[in-house]
Amino acid sequence: MWDNGAGEVLAAFGDTFGDGWAPPGANGGDWRSQVLLRSNDRDLADGMAFSSAATDRAGHAKELIPSRKVDGDEITVIPTAGVSVGTRQYMGYMSVRHWGQPGQWDTNYAGIAYSDDNGQNWTATTPGTPRWDNPTGANHFQMAAMVRRDGYVHLFATPNGRSGAAYLARVPERQILDKAAYQYWTGSQWQQGQDALAAPVVNAPVAELSVQFNAYTGKWLMTYLQGSDVVLRSAAAPTGPWSAPALIASSADYPGLYGGFMHPWSQGQDLYLTLSEWTPYNVYLIRITLTRDAAITNANLVRDPSFERQTTGTVATPWACHGNCGIDNGTWSFTADRNAFARYNRGWHDLYQTVSVAPNTRYVLTGWLRTSGNNDNGFFGVRDPGGPPFSETNFRAVGQWTRHQVAFDSGPRTSVEVFAGIWTDNGDMWLQFDDVSLVRG
Structure with a gap:
């Protein structure tokens, strides 16, 4: 999710299905590799309402960037990040070659697409513009989070899959489509050149990053999937050092969880973020409450709140x-x-x-x-x-x-x-x- 600069939040979803879908997981007809919805809802306490979508016909969210949908070639194209500069929208995405075992997949490359009509139509980048190719599977910039601040767009990224570290680049906000303008954090300085210069800012495992500068805490916040749990870290600067991870949601209570992405408008004490789950193949809005030091407070006092820790059909402790x-x-x-x-x-x-x-x-x-x-x-x-x-x-x-x-x-x-x-x-x-x-x- 990102702020479009005109009073809306744009939310890009990955593989989406319609007719014939049934749980668990990804299946069914009307497969679109990505869709985009818009929201102007500022009261998130009762959920997040969407007001419109990028459509190809009335009532039907369209695929934004075509994908071949051929396993071993390009099975899908998944959005991973978004940011606005002026009236232009930018969306990071990855071209997935093959889905492997859970938490493992191969990518062809990662790129940045742009839209000048509020996400209705997108132009995907080519090898001459910001595109991080991945022929050996070793590129650090395959899944991204983008944050616009202090005249730069900061690009946090991980390799494909869920077992890599997090890396950082930045680019002057008006040069986001000029790959040569990117600077990579080496661990001690910003340096232009090849993306291989980048050193980890957070050690592995890091997956499905979301990063924002939070006004309430005055800190940079990062949420991501660490193993099978969603965690929160904070830092005074994008380069770190980043705090120890604090648990937001455990897979023991939310099996098959992934994709903990922060809502860009939750800048106060309450931090809202999305949480995806595999079996219902759906996205939920959750809330945590922060202290000024970016610690998580106001925890749920109910134990086993979603009954996922129950091991039989009979109700057991703590229920x-x-x-x-x-x-x-x-x-x-x-x-x-x-x-x-x-x-x-x-x-x-x-x-x-x-x-x-x-x-x-x-x-x-x-x-x-x-x-x-x-x-x-x-x-x-x-x-x-x-x-x-x-x-x-x-x-x-x-x-x-x-x-x-x-x-x-x-x-x-x-x-x-x-x-x-x-x-x-x-x-x-x-x-x-x-x-x-x-x-x-």
Whole structure:
């Protein structure tokens, strides 16, 4: 995602499918190697809305840069970065020759395309312009993140795959299409010449970089995939030194996660970024909260919040169950692979977890729910452990996964029970429950 300089954020997505798609992963018809959507939504607390797309017909997002879609030649062309200079949009991309084992792929080259009509049409670069060829698989600049600051566009990059280090180049912002104008950070100085001059600014493994200068912290922030987790680092300068990595999201809670890209407008204490997951093959917006020193605070107090750490179909610690409950392991969940459920034809059934809280503190509880069509009396909220609810929301039939929220003050309590349940007195009824969060409000 990047700011287009005219009041919109442009979001470029990779391989995208339409007709016939079914989880898990990439498959189906209407394959486009990339698509682009636009957003002017500045209130991200309730999600990110898109207002338009680069289209080739009404209601259909088009492929921006053609790809051959031939394995071993060019299987796809994936966008990796974007930046605007004046009214021109620039997008970094990689030409993928072959997808290998998870986390491994071969690229032909990486380039920069440009658009003068807000992303509707793109001109891809040729070997005479910024194009980093990769015939031996050793080039450092195959996947990029671009940041415009202090008169330069800073180009952070990694080799193809997910096991390389991060490297850095910069170019005067008006010369972004002149490869000879690029300077590479050698570890001690900026130097023009070949990209092989670049030394790592962050050691391996680094993948799918996102970098921005953050106004709230006054620091450069970097998010990336480290092994199977998304992490955050910070630095006073783009050249580093970069802080130790702090965990944003674990693959234990978000299986198959990748692509943690920061929203360019989240410049305050709340940092929003996207997170992709393989099984649902979709992109989600997540939020972390930063201190002035760029440390992550306001962590989710719910353990196993997406039920992905459950190993059987029976509800296990830290979750518990009243009545008839279980764990689904398939493709029904809101995200990833698993969700919890309660189901029966009479009485009260719920899922719950005891969570420690600070007294006299405001909290916000959120969770994603859906139910059978005959549900007429469900509840989501918090209660005293083993006691009655003191803050909850009531819901009836919920056809699609829907986010529910409850705000409360803990009062004198040092722990609460988070719960979701239904009265099943209207025939066979069920509730599905996923992605629960309890944070200071």
